[in-house]
Every structure is written in structure tokens, then in C-alpha cells.
Amino acid sequence: MIEPVEDLCARLIRFDTTNRGHGQATGERAAAELVADRLTDAGLKPRLLERAPGRSNVVTRVSGARPELPALLVHAHLDVVPADADEWAVHPFAGEIRDGWVWGRGAVDMKDMVATVLTVAARWAEEGRVPERDVVLAFVADEEDTGFYGAHWLVDDHADLFEGCAAAIGESGGHTVPVRRPDGSLVRLYPVGTAERGVSHLLLTATGRAGHGSRRNDDNAVVKLVDALHRLAAHPWPVRLTPAVRAFIERTAAALGVPVDLATEEGVAATIARFGPAAKLVENTVRNSTRPTVLSAGYKVNVIPSVAQAQVDTRVLPGTQDDLLADVDRLLGPGVRREFISHQPPVQARVDSPWFDAMAVALRTHDPAAVVVPYCMGGGTDAKAFSRLGVECFGFAPLLLPEGFDYRAMAHGVDERVPVDGLRFGVEVLDRFLSG
Template sequence: MQTPAVATTLATLIRFAPVNHGGGRSDGERAIAEWIADQLRAAGWAPLLLHRAGGRDRLNVVLRVPGADRSLPGLLVHAHTDVVPVEPDQWTVPPFEGLVRAGYVYGRGAMDMLGTVAVLVETLVAWGRDGTRPRRDVLFCFVADEEDAGHWGAEWLVGEHPELFEGIEVAIGEEGGMGELMPHRDGSTRRVYTIQAGERGTQHIALTARGDSGHGSRPTGDDAITRLLHALVRISDHEWPLAVGDVVRGQYEGLAAALGFTVDITDEASMLALVDHLGPLAGPMRWTIRPSATPTVVQAGYKMNVVPGQASAQVDVRCPPGTVDLVDATLHELIGDGVEWHYLVNGAPLASPTSGPWWQAMCATIMAHDPAAVVVPGCMGGGTDAKAFATLGITTYGFTPAPPDASGRFAAGYHGSDERYPVASLVGAQTMMRHFLATV
């Protein structure tokens, strides 16, 4: 059986191994961007290749396709070309071989998010070949550096080239709209598509405690490490209150109705009963109902018998929509006066409408290809490039629709081992995306 073109394209993209190591270090982002631009040029397009000063290897590909009615507000479609590193010994297949086997495309980035890049490239190639044009302007952005801070990708584009986004009203990007088979309470299943209409805010903070250095045999109980540890314990032990906004409410209530549950969004036990029923299918639902703060990096000391004069840490803080002020005030209280701290990243949470013409168009695309679908809104536990584009006043959604594989294959391996995308779902994703872009 011949491999579909979109699967071949995905396999090719994986082989570039565009790994973002963080801290400004990356491999393969220039090569993958140049390849994408070459495909678009061969189809008759004239994409822009843009990079930040000093970042020639962190290329971004931008293409605006004029619509038939340029008075309509435009649409941004964004996808990132970088992937996270791998631990090869945890994989059963080579992570950058782009292996197509047993109905899957295997490889780092297959789901996050080179599969969508492949869908968009194939869509543009088909449009160039067929002369298809959308109703409205569609701006395609294939960006670098999403898997770190976006300083070389979306954040830089927004800051240095806001003119590119003139007239854009709505953006779609990762990750939402992929159909999943979810268990009903009666033992049957429902096909559920979650469109991401919200994201928790990303507030990464750095803490530094200072004190007198000294001999390890003469403890004072008020040294830098002790001060820092006390602050980290207060942060870790804090019980954050429930904070259920409209998007999360819609997700819980929509899933409960579809799966035979009754849920009370003021009662955590009621909500977690639904989460426990879903198991891994619940994704980040357990965490999107409140803020969180997780210490992730601690650094101190340089010799066993020396009390250091400084200790530092980093904490990954996430806040649902409507909780920014609460989270900031609580952090000040928990950390106290004995430890200095500041924001490394201070990305606001996002919440977009779950009604109106754009929402209806996304739902209509799903229903056109899967009339039995249940569509619910969702809130991401982490963050995406949507936060950068939202600073321009663009309404953002996670919408990269794809149907479930009819043979029961399922996507897996996000940031983990043996990442893979079912070929049948990938083909369906291309069909659904082309439908959406042609009709919205």
C-alpha cells in the first residue's frame, strides 16, 4: 500500500531532527525551515524567511495567502518546527528515522507538532497546484523556538514584525480538535473532540537567598540554603483554591453530559470523579482547575564543609484565567522578605469565546467529517505560542483537527518515548484542515 503524501512529508520533517535544547541552543531549525520554503516556492508561493539578529540558524517561514474577500478579517495558522530532545535508550525505534510502520509515523515531533506542519505544507502545495484560494486572508507561520521561550520565533516575530499580522482577527495552532474515544459510564464510547479555548498562564520565577558563608560544622539555622528551602517548602505545601473559569466549566460540564456524569464545578470531589473515570484521557484536567507552583531547579553549594553564601531556585508557576493577581499576591506572601525573587517569564492566561462564528466554524468542520462527534472546549495546562500572538489582540484557539483511527491506533509519546501519529488520523487531519481553511 502506497504511503500517503502527508505521511511521507511528516517522515521527511522528522529526519531533520530540529531539536531545541533550550538556552538558545538548537539543531536543524534552519534546515527544516529552508526545506519548507523550498516546497512552497516549488508550488508557486513566495514565502518570507525571517530570523532574529544573531540567529541565522533559527529561521521562521511566513506566507500570507490573499483571500477572495480581503475585507474579511484574516486568520493566522501557526505551527512550530522545533522539537524537544530525546532519550534514545527509551525508544524502541530510532527517534529521527521517520519510520512509517504498522499504520503509524514514528519519530520525535510526529505529534508535537511536525504532523501539523506536514498537513499545512501539503495543503499549501495543493492550493498552489490547484489554484485554490481561501475566502479570507490566511497567514501561515512556521516558527522556531516554541519548545523554549519563543525568543527566536513567535515572540520575536510579534515584537519586531507586527505589520505581518495586520488585519488578523483569530489564530489557530496547537493542540486541539483531535478526536478521542472516551468511555461512557454505561460502557459504550463517545468520540470527543476538545478545542483548546484557554491556556493557563505561565509564570516562571527565580528565587535567590543570600547569607553569610561559613564552616559546615558551625550551623546558624539562618543560612542561604535554609532560607531558600523554607520558601520552597511553603510554596510546595500551599493549597491553591479552585479557580474554574468559563472554558474549564464548559469542558467539565460538556464531558459530564456526554459521558453520563453529573458534575458540580464548586465541588472538587465531583470534578475529580470525572477525571478519574477518564484516566489518561483526562490530560491536564486535574490541574486546570487551580493554580500550581512546582519547584524545578535548585542550585547551591560548592564544597561539602562550606556553607555557601547564596542559593537559588526556579519554580514553574501556572495560573488559570482570572487568577493572575491572586497568584502574584500569594507568591509574595509565601516567599517572604528573606528571599529575593523575580519573574523569568510572565505570560498571561488565555480564554477565548466558545460561541460565535469562529467557534461555530470549527465545530462545523468536525461535525461535517464526524456527525456523531461531541465537541467541548478545553484549557491547556501548559502554554503555546498563542500567548505571543494574543498580545496583538488576536483571539487564539488550539485547533488542529484530526479524526480517531478507525482501527484503534492512537497518538502517543508527546515529549516521551516512541512518539507516533496514526497515518489514518494524519490523512483525516489534512482533509479536515483543508475543509476548515476553505470554508471559514
Template sequence: MSAAETEVVDLCRDLIRIDTSNFGDSSGPGERAAAEYVAAQLAEVGVESTILESERGRASVVARWGNQDSTRPGLVVHGHLDVVPAQAADWSVDPFAAEIVDDYVVGRGAVDMKDFDAIMLAVVRERQRSGRIPDRPILLVFTADEEAGGQLGAHWLVEHHPEWFEGCTEAIGEVGGFSTQVAGQRLYLIESGEKGIAWLRLKAAGTAGHGSMRNPDNAVTHLARALVNLGEHEWAAEPGPSMQLLLAKVRELTGTDGTPDELFEHFGPAARMIGSGLRNSTNATMIQGGYKHNVVPGEAVAYVDGRPLPGHHDGFVERVQQIAGDTVTVEPYHLDIPLEYAFEGDLVDAMTVSLLKHDPEAHVAPFLMSAGTDAKAWHKLGMTSYGFVPLRLPADLDFTALFHGVDERVPIDALRFGTRVFDEFLDLA
């Protein structure tokens, strides 16, 4: 077992134990402690890094590595340090204790995404010690604030410190490279695009009054009707290039055909995330209204997480307004673009070959991710980005449910597999 495989588990556990919960309003602990840990791990093997703060405690780490004298374009390898909050009472173990249970590391961030932070550190440390420096410029980036859209992390770095990214044309990060099962065969999914973000605020106005009286102009009722309209709306399946390639792979592996939704049933529970790349989506996530049991409020507000496909970003808010109806107003409070890149070229070949070398009977295909990543920030600088966190997973693990889920966990074997594949990738990239 390599040094990277030996220490990746401890690195992952150390990172999980550093609480970097991101509540979206800078009320959490921030990423500074985790950033200092990362910087220390890099410094121990002679890799200099810089910690950059967008606000007090909201810290990202950047470090140049690899052959900086090479004429080849630079590659950004990135992971984020923040995690979504965890309700400890819901978990079977302390979400920040990083316990090992049944050969899994359990804790908030084990999947999203301190697993890859640890893989990055383990492989860089081993290669640095042995003098196996990649033959192209590498920029290691560990960002703040990804879980709240990256405005204090990746987007802030691009706006305020673009000099760090000069010469970089490609990037790899979350979410992709993990295995799933189709017709009893292992299929690794590489993210080659992601849906846009349209976080929306819906406001309903009505006539305030006593709760005991008839009130046909009730703001809460208006809002509820709009949310039902959105919740029941059937967005059409419109697979783009990445999902068309994935559908073709499913047909190949299963020997069957059918509608996109029928084909994605072969992924089992994983279809909840993978199949979300087929269509636009809207999900109500928060409701606010009223202040006393017997008072009808004059206004009610709801928040909706909208995710448009590539090519559907323009006009998406207007379409949501049409579906919601004229009893509410729909306004965006955070928008970001969808992305999609061709599944071809040397970087894609390097990811594919490195996976198949360590799992030769498997298959590889692209997919469009339902959520957003820091790739949206790198896109502003003209970079092509892919999701590549190589994990070989047990066939019975409902992996996609672990993102932001209770008892989030990653198999120890998958962490070690990831170090082997990522090390191989760095020789090929």
C-alpha cells in the same frame, strides 16, 4: 485517498528528521534547515514565502495564501518548527529517525508539533495544485523558538514585522482538536484559552561554612523548605468559562455530577493536562546550589514553572512568595499573560462542523490549555486564537503523555484524518 493524505506522512517524517532541538539558549541547531524545507515545499506548488531570522539560524517562515483581494479579515494558520530536546538513550528508537512503528510515526516533534506543520503543508499543496484557494486571506506562519517562549519567533515577528499580520483578526494553531474518551464516547477538545506563564527564580541566602558543623542558617535547607511549601500547596479549583462548558459536556456524557476534579477523572490519564486548566499551578523544575561536598553554600537557587489562570496573572508572583515563605526571594524571569476567548462565532462553528462531518457520532467542547503557545504573541495584535490540530486518536493512547515525552508518536491514521478535517475547515472558515 487524497494527495494530501498520501503525502502527509512523508512530510511529517521529513520534518522530524531535521533536528530543530531548542535548548532555550540558541545553542541548538536552530530552525533554518526546517524553514528552508517548508519554503521549498510551498515554492514547488507556486506559493511564495519569506524566511525571517531573528538571530543567525533562528528562522521563521511566513507566506500569504488564499484570496488576498477578499474584504474578509485574514486568518493566521500557524505551527512551530522547533522541538524540545530528546535524550536518545531513553527512547526505543532514534528520536530523529522518524521511524514507522505499528502504524505510528515516532520521533521528536511528532505531536509537538511537526504533525500539524505536515498537515498544513499537505493540504495547502493539494489545494494549490487543484486551484481550490480559500476565499479569505490566509497567512501561513511556521515559527521559531516557541518551545522557549517565542521571544525569537512569534513575539519577534510581532515586534519587528507586524506588517505581515495586517488585517488578520483570527488564528488557529496548537494544542486542540484532538480526541479523547469520556464514558466510551469520543470527545474532541478545542483550545479556547491557555494559562499564563510565570517562570520564577527562587533564591535562598544563608551562612556559608564547613559541612561538618551545625548550621541553622543553611541556604539549601531554606530553599528546600520553600519548595516543599509550594509542592504541597493545594491551589483551589476555579474553572473559567471554557472549563465550565467542558464540565457541562462531561456531565452530559456521563450522566453524573460531582466536583470538578471528580468529573475530570472520567478523562483517565488525559486529566493530567486537561484538568490542569482548573487551577493555578507551580512546579519546581531545577535546583542549583553548592560546589563542594563539605562546604555549605551561601546561596541556593531553584526554578519554578508557575501557570496562572486567566484573571489570576496579576498578583500571582506575590502569592507564590507568600506560599514559599520569607526564607527565599521569588523573582520572575519570564512572564506572559493567560488568554481566554469565547467559544462561539463563525470560526468555532467551522472547526466544530469540520470535525463532526468526518466523525459524526463524536462530541466537541472547549478547554483551557495548561501550557502556552504562540497565541500569546498574536494576542498583542488583537487576534482571537484557538488550538485546532484535528487528530482522531485510539481510545487506549495516552496522548497527553506524549507532549515532550519519550517515544513521542502520532498515528498515521490520525495524520490522514487531520488532513481531511483541515481541508474541510478551510472551506468553512
């Protein structure tokens, strides 16, 4: 008998797979072994691969009835961000099921999808079914840091595992976003990720002349850096409507019955403001961003240092990178140099494609009122790794969510949880999509 998806999700949460970044992680091994066991029980032959001990990835291929069709990749990560138990109503790794919800770190990011995918595989085995095309399942390490032990390593060293994959689905899409029309009627949007902003984390270094803090110094590295950061933070990055963003705005506005004005920046802002909860899906992706996050300078209050540094979280829309970096260099000014801490280009799939259409059909099969729209993710996922193989990557991890539930606040937040009914819905939608 197949284990209920909510029980499997809770079981996965109980493995503490915390990733603190900079290579400091509890490790994914225990969770990966459970995943491998479930895949073996489903008649598959999973491979467990590690770049370093304990940093485990599990990959397997489900053979389809028509192997000549392009294969599909499903990827999900096993690691989670840290959680402070003192801040939570339940222990973040208790994996408690309470009042129709599964609680714990990873409930929506993203052990929920691990559980729904494994449940679909178990169902196929029990019912003697196979998908139409080959489906590669990859459960990976280290997404919450750099992917050095996970997806990026697999792409670099084990690309053969993904041979024939034309498209991929992963986290951050396919979940319900309930929104009210002006007349009060409810619309259930389902955003599917067709793009991601790129990640260009920058290290800025200002140099100057060291000296005593009590004396005039017109070559102060700290002042140069602060001035440059102020120019970056205050700069009004222009609105750039990429295909995914434009399609999201136009189709969401049509579903809600609200006017659209994309002719000016003010018009774009006014249009988005009419979207209610759905505004959060697009407000950060109409433009690039440069946000200072880390500062480092000096060692003593009465000493002017010769070097000051800052880190800037820079997010880049598809097709805008050259313009952005040229503007950054202009804003930094003399005496401040930049270098990349990490640099992962934007990801962009087709807004209208057979893959997107199939996802929409799967959602509408189980929610006939579903309004499926493309969108651009503001952050990043392992799609940045798999897209390097020429794979068209989408965010599609379906969940049915109730009105008033702040799904976006759950990822990396306190009291992370997912509804049991939402998980069961996800299994049905994934089964429909992956079987086709």
C-alpha cells in the same frame, strides 16, 4: 501529483531540528527551506526570516476570495525537543513509516501539523481553489524554548506580516479523545484549546550568613530556601473554574451522561474522576500550580553558603495572576526574594464564537459523531506571542486517534508517533475549516 501527507511528515521528521534551550539548537534552516519550497510549488511567495543564522521562520499569506473578511493565522513550529536514540524502538530522526504509523521526534509535536497545512496548500493550488478569507501561514523557530528566535521575535519585529488577522490556530487541540460512557458506549471527544495557563517561571533567592557547617547558624540561606519551597509545594491552591474549564467539565459530563457537581472542590474532583482518559485534559487546569524544579546552593559540604537559589515552574490561570503572586509572596516569607525568569500571561479566547463553531462544523463534517468541547491547555504555545497582537488564539491541530493511544504521552516522549489515517483526517478537517 501531491506528496502523501504521511511521506511529507516523515520527510520533515528526518531534519534534526533539536532545540536544547538556552539558545543551543541544531537550527531549523533545512526544514524551513523544505517548507518554503513546498509553499513556492503551491504558487505562494514565502519569506524566510532569521533573527540568527539557522534559526529560520517561514511566513506567507494566501490571498482569499473575500479579502474584506478578517484574516486567519495558522502557526506551527519547526523545532523539536531532544531525543535519546538509545531509548527508542526506531531512530527518532529516521522518519520511518511502519504498520500505519509515522515514527519520530516531532510526529505529534508538531511536524504533523506542518505536513497537514502544507498538504492543504498544495491541494488548493492543484485544484485551483482559494480560501474565503486571507490565511497567513507561519512556520516558526524556537517554540520549544522561549520564542526569542521565533514567534515572539516575529511579533516584535515583523507584526505587519499578520495584519488583519483576527484569529489563529496552532497546536494542542482538535484531536480525538475516545472515552467510554458508564454503559460502555464510545464517545469521541475533540477538545479545542480556547485558553492557556500563563507561564511565570520564578527564580527564588535566599540570603543568609555564611559560616562553618559544624557551627550553629540561625541565618542559613539553605534552610530559608528549603522551608519556603516546602510551603510552596505543600500549599493547596484553590480550585478556580475559568470559562474554558467550566465549559469543558459541563459539556464533557453531558456527553458522557455522568453527574456534575461544581459546588465544592470535592465535587469537582469527583466529577473529573468520572471522565476516564479525558480527565488528563482538565485535572491540571482547575487550579494554579507552583512546582520547584531546580536547586542551586553551596560549593563544599562543610561550608554554609550565603546564597541559595531555586527555580519554580509557576502556571497561572486566566484572571488569577495578582492573587497568585500575593499568595506566593506570603508563602515565601522573609529573607527570600522572587524575580521572573520568564513571564507570559495567560491566553483566553471566547468559548462560544463563530471561530469555535466553524472548527466544530469541520470536525463533524468528517466525523459526524464528534463531540467538540473547549478546554484550557495546561502548558504553553506560541499563542502567547500572537495573542499580544490582539489575535484570538485557539488550539486546533486536528487528528483522528484510536482508542488506547496515549497522545499526550507522545509529545516530548519516547517512541513518538502519529497514525497515517490520523494525518489524512487532519488534512480533510483543516481543508474544510481553512477554506470557509
